[in-house]
Amino acid sequence: MSTITALTGNEAAAIGAALSRPDIIAAYPITPQSSVVEDLAKMRADGNIQADMIEVESEHSAMSVIQGATLAGARTFTATSAQGLALMYEPYFRMSTLRLPMVMAIAGREMTSPETIWGGQQDTVSVREAGWLQFYAENNQEILDSIIQAYKVSEHSSVLLPINVCYDGFFLSHLIERVDIPAQELVDQFLPSYEPQHVVMDPKEPIAVDPMTPGPMLMKFRRQHLESMQAALDVIDSVDVEFGKMFGRSYGGVIEEYKMKGADSALITIGSATGAGKEAVDYWRSQGKNVGLIKVRVLRPFPVQ
Numbered sequence: 667m668s669t670i671t672a673l674t675g676n677e678a679a680a681i682g683a684a685l686s687r688p689d690i691i692a693a694y695p696i697t698p699q700s701s702v703v704e705d706l707a708k709m710r711a712d713g714n715i716q717a718d719m720i721e722v723e724s725e726h727s728a729m730s731v732i733q734g735a736t737l738a739g740a741r742t743f744t745a746t747s748a749q750g751l752a753l754m755y756e757p758y759f760r761m762s763t764l765r766l767p768m769v770m771a772i773a774g775r776e777m778t779s780p781e782t783i784w785g786g787q788q789d790t791v792s793v794r795e796a797g798w799l800q801f802y803a804e805n806n807q808e809i810l811d812s813i814i815q816a817y818k819v820s821e822h823s824s825v826l827l828p829i830n831v832c833y834d835g836f837f838l839s840h841l842i843e844r845v846d847i848p849a850q851e852l853v854d855q856f857l858p859s860y861e862p863q864h865v866v867m868d869p870k871e872p873i874a875v876d877p878m879t880p881g882p883m884l885m886k887f888r889r890q891h892l893e894s895m896q897a898a899l900d901v902i903d904s905v906d907v908e909f910g911k912m913f914g915r916s917y918g919g920v921i922e923e924y925k926m927k928g929a930d931s932a933l934i935t936i937g938s939a940t941g942a943g944k945e946a947v948d949y950w951r952s953q954g955k956n957v958g959l960i961k962v963r964v965l966r967p968f969p970v971q
Contacts, residue, residue, distance in 0.1 A: 667849055668846050668847060668848050668849055668852075669846075669847045669849075670844065670845070670846050670847070671844075671845060671847065672842050672843065672844060672845070673806055673810075673842065673843065673845040673847075674701070674806065674839065674840055674841060674842050675773070675803075675806045675809050675833050675838035675839040675840070675841060675843075676698070676699065676700075676701040676702045676705065676773065676839045676840070677701070677705055677806075678806040678807070678809040678810040678845050679702050679745065679771040679773075679809050679810070679813060679831070679833070680701075680702050680705035680706050680709070681705075681810055681847055682771075682809060682810035682811070682812070682813030682814055682831075683702075683706065683743045683745075683769070683771070683813055684706065684709055684714070684715045684717075685810075685814060685847075685848065685850060685853045686741070686743070686769070686813060686814055686817045686853070686857055687715075687716075687717075687741065687854070687857075687859065688715075688717045688740075688741045688742055688743040689717055689718065689735070689740035689741050689742065689860075690717060690718050690719075690720065690731070690732070690735040690740045690741075690742045690743075691706055691710075691717050691718070691719045691720070691742070691743050691744065692719070692720040692722055692727075692728045692729075692731035692732050692735070692742070692744055693706075693722075693725075693728050693743075693744045693745050693746070694722055694723070694724055694725045694727070694728050694746070694750060696725070696746060696747050696748065696749065696750040697747065697775070697783045697835075698747055698773045698775060698783065698785065698835035698836050698839040698840060699745050699746055699747040699750070699771070699772070699773040699835075699839065701839075702745040702771060702773070703745060706719065706743075707719060717743075724753055725746050725750040725751070725753040725754040726753050726754050726756065726757065728744050728746070728754065729744065729754035729757035729758055729761065730757045732744050732757075732761070732768060732770075733757050733760055733761055733764070733766065734867075736761070736766040736767070736768050737764070737766065737865060737866070737867045737875060738866065738867045739860075739862045739866040739867075740860075741768070741817065741821075741859075741860040742768040742769075743768065743769055743770070743771075744768075744770045744771075745770060745771040745772065745773070746770065746771075746772060747772060747773045747774065747775045747789065747835060748774075748775035748776065748777055748778075748783075748788075748789045748835075749777065749778065751772065751789045751790070751792075751793065752777070752789070752792075755793075758793065758796060758798075759796055759797070760876065761798070761828045762796055762797030762798050762827055762828055762891070763797060763887070763891065764865070764875070764876060765826045765827060765864065765865070765891070765894070766826075766828060766865075767817075767820035767821045767825070767826050767827060767828060767829075767860075767862075768820060768828045768829075769813055769816045769817055769820060769828070769829050769830075769831060770828065770829070770830050770831070771809070771813065771830075771831050771832075771833070772789065772790050772830050772831070772832045772833070773785075773833060773834075773835040773838075773839040774786055774787045774788075774789055774790055774832055774833065774834050774835050774937070775788075775789055775835040776788045776789075777789055777792070783835075784835070784836060785834045785835035785836040785837045785838075785839070786834070786835070787802075787832070787834070787936075787937065790802075790830060790832045790965075791965075793830075794965060794966050797827065797891055797895070798827065798828050798829060798830050798966065799816075799819070799820070799825075799827055799828070799829040799830070799895070799898055799902075799964065799966055799967065800829070800830045800832055800964065800965045800966040801815075801816060801829060801830065801831045801832065801963060801964055802832045802833070802936045802937045802962065802963060802964075802965060803831065803832065803833040803838065803937065803938075804917075804937065804938060804940040804941060804961065804963075805838065805843055805938070805941060806838060806841065806842075806843040806845050807843070807844075807845050807846060807915070808917060809831065809833050809838065810845060810847070811909065811913070811915065811917070812831045812917070813831050814848075814853060814856065814857060814909070815902075815905050815906060815909055816829040816831050817857055817860075818856065818857050818905050819898060819901050819902055819905050821860055821862075822898075822901045822905075823863070824894065824897040824898070824901055825894050825897060825898045825901055826864055826894060827891075827894055827895065827898065832937070833937065833938070834937050834938040837937075837938040838937075838938050846915075848913055852912060852913070855912070856908070856909065856912050856913075895966070895967040896967055898967055899920055899964075899967055899969060899971075902919050902920050902964055903919030903920060904919075906918065906919040907919070917963055918961070918963060919963070919964075920963055920964040920969040921960055921961060921962055921963055921964070921969050922940075922960070922961040922963055923958065923959070923960055923961075924943075924944055924947060924958060924959040924960075924961065925947055925948075925951060925957075925958045925959065926958035926959070926960065927958075928956050929956050929957055929958030930956045930957075931955075931956070931957050931958075932957070932958045932959060932960050933946065933947060933957065933958070933959045933960070934959075934960050934961075934962065935959060935960075935961050935962070936961065936962045936963075936965065940959070940961045943959050943961075944959055947959045
């Protein structure tokens with residue numbers, strides 16, 4: 667049975683990660699993401715999750731630990747914001763180009779300078795070409811649900827790529843909303859344990875990881891990466907449909923259309939601005955204007971069709 671409670675966006679992210687049963691969590695706290703790490707650490711200390719939680723000295727180390735753990739066959743999770751994302755830039759690229767599935771929550775924040783901690787999307791947009799998938803959540807319920815969905819998409823044999831679940835810092839990370847927490851048994855049915863097939867480091871059968879690659883082979887890898895990004899569009903849609911049937915709510919897959927039937931103009935939104943956008947559409951409709959809304963839920967790969 668599900669549990670309905672009030673959660674911040676960061677609490678929703680932590681619970682979504684916990685329900686996904688990661689094997690390894692490595693993260694370094696940074697505002698406004700910090701309480702995600704704190705909540706997961708408390709769950710671990712209380713015995714509510716079985717994941718190994720590795721304390722690190724920086725975000726670069728956090729992503730490096732995640733890279734090694736994922737190569738060893740673990741389901742992994744981390745979270746960050748802004749300068750933390752910038753500090754993990756090198757291993758961040760390795761995660762996608764090594765085709766390592768995992769999920770990272772990002773509480774979006776503007777980059778400095780001037781010095782700021784306020785919410786924004788400058789951090790996530792700056793890495794949109796890094797080969798990761800990017801989901802953007804409208805509200806706290808979608809944060810929790812998207813993390814669970816993201817693991818299923820990331821680990822799909824046609825995708826095998828890491829995913830950022832992005833949500834606006836403070837606007838969602840610290841906002842308290844009603845959230846329906848699904849039962850662990852139901853999540854386990856939707857998201858079975860991770861069984862990696864494509865790459866696993868095994869001491870008994872050592873392999874070279876990320877060797878120097880000649881140009882023609884590099885182009886082949888990049889082409890395969892692009893094809894997997896495009897394949898993810900259909901996988902995201904199908905996973906969202908499956909999620910809706912099992913949990914009673916869904917998000918339109920890669921995009922959500924709101925009151926677009928008969929619309930002659932549309933407001934396009936992403937992230938937490940969508941809620942205000944829907945209110946505006948409702949008002950305009952009440953004034954007799956044929957306005958709708960299109961929410962871009964997945965920025966990468968971009969739904970061009």
